[in-house]
Amino acid sequence: MDGFNAPEEFERSLHAYAGSDHAGTNALALVLPSTRAVLTRSRQLADAGRLRVVCNENSPGLSASGMVRLAQSGQRPALVIFSDQLVSAHEATLLIRTSREDIYVSPLEMILNQRYGYALSFWGIQGNSTIEAHSADSSAILHGIIDHLHQCSSLGDQWLLREQQSLRRPAIRTYNARRKIRMFRSALLAQYQPDSIDAELDALMEAIDTLEGDVVDRQGRLTC
Known part of the structure; x- marks a missing residue:
């Protein structure tokens, strides 16, 4: 009961x-x-x-x-x-x-x-x-x-x-958001040949890094 x-x-x-x-x-x-x-x-x-x-x-x-x-x-x-x-x-x-x-x-x-x-x-x-x-x-x-x-x-x-x-909790939200960003980064890299150099890919990676930094700045830095 x-x-x-x-x-x-x-x-x-x-x-x-x-x-x-x-x-x-x-x-x-x-x-x-x-x-x-x-x-x-x-x-x-x-x-x-x-x-x-x-x-x-x-x-x-x-x-x-x-x-x-x-x-x-x-x-x-x-x-x-x-x-x-x-x-x-x-x-x-x-x-x-x-x-x-x-x-x-x-x-x-x-x-x-x-x-x-x-x-x-x-x-x-x-x-x-x-x-x-x-x-x-x-x-x-x-x-x-x-x-x-x-x-x-x-x-x-x-x-x-x-x-x-x-x-x-904000810390858990931050951890989960960064985890999803890293998974997206890995999936994106998998679409390109390992030895290829692509300006568009570099720009995308920079944008993803900026996004992850924004998440950390808003929620507080974590040790993940």
């Missing part, structure tokens, strides 16, 4: 919000951790048509970009957002400086709240914390995301995305 009663908790949240005075005006997004019980129950509710699930692109559900497109079309279903799954470089694009470390987070919750009128309910150890729709306080939304991710650590091994959170 999970370290918290999440399936019942988020169903109660959905019922409570549906009965509130502003129901029908604003939609609700519940931000929950990826545990087996929560994933299973959220998908059951999604299959029943009660909500949509927002997750990474490799999991069943809506991607972050897919959800934004849905909201742009005027649809605002109730949501479960697995923010802990949004860790890739194209999903988590906001670099946030915290007291513990600098990490990248997704702007999805901020976009849904401020632009499309979603209230946000973040799971935490002591219960959910809520931010009303159309909040002007961007820092409160970002704090909600970061605090939620920190509190997910209390779930121990039940938190299925624990190891993937390292992908939020």
Whole structure:
């Protein structure tokens, strides 16, 4: 059993919000951790048509970009957002400086709240914390995301995305970017004869070196 009663908790949240005075005006997004019980129950509710699930692109559900497109079309279903799954470089694009470390987070919750009128309910150890729709306080939304991710650590091994959170760190982003650049350089060199001299190739290699240098300058130099 999970370290918290999440399936019942988020169903109660959905019922409570549906009965509130502003129901029908604003939609609700519940931000929950990826545990087996929560994933299973959220998908059951999604299959029943009660909500949509927002997750990474490799999991069943809506991607972050897919959800934004849905909201742009005027649809605002109730949501479960697995923010802990949004860790890739194209999903988590906001670099946030915290007291513990600098990490990248997704702007999805901020976009849904401020632009499309979603209230946000973040799971935490002591219960959910809520931010009303159309909040002007961007820092409160970002704090909600970061605090939620920190509190997910209390779930121990039940938190299925624990190891993937390292992908939020600038140093890891830099290492992965430099690795891809080096792979591209190797693939490009493989297209040319070993003894050939080509001005175009030299220019390409110089451009790649500049790109790698720019990555290091932006993120901080690593020993790789």
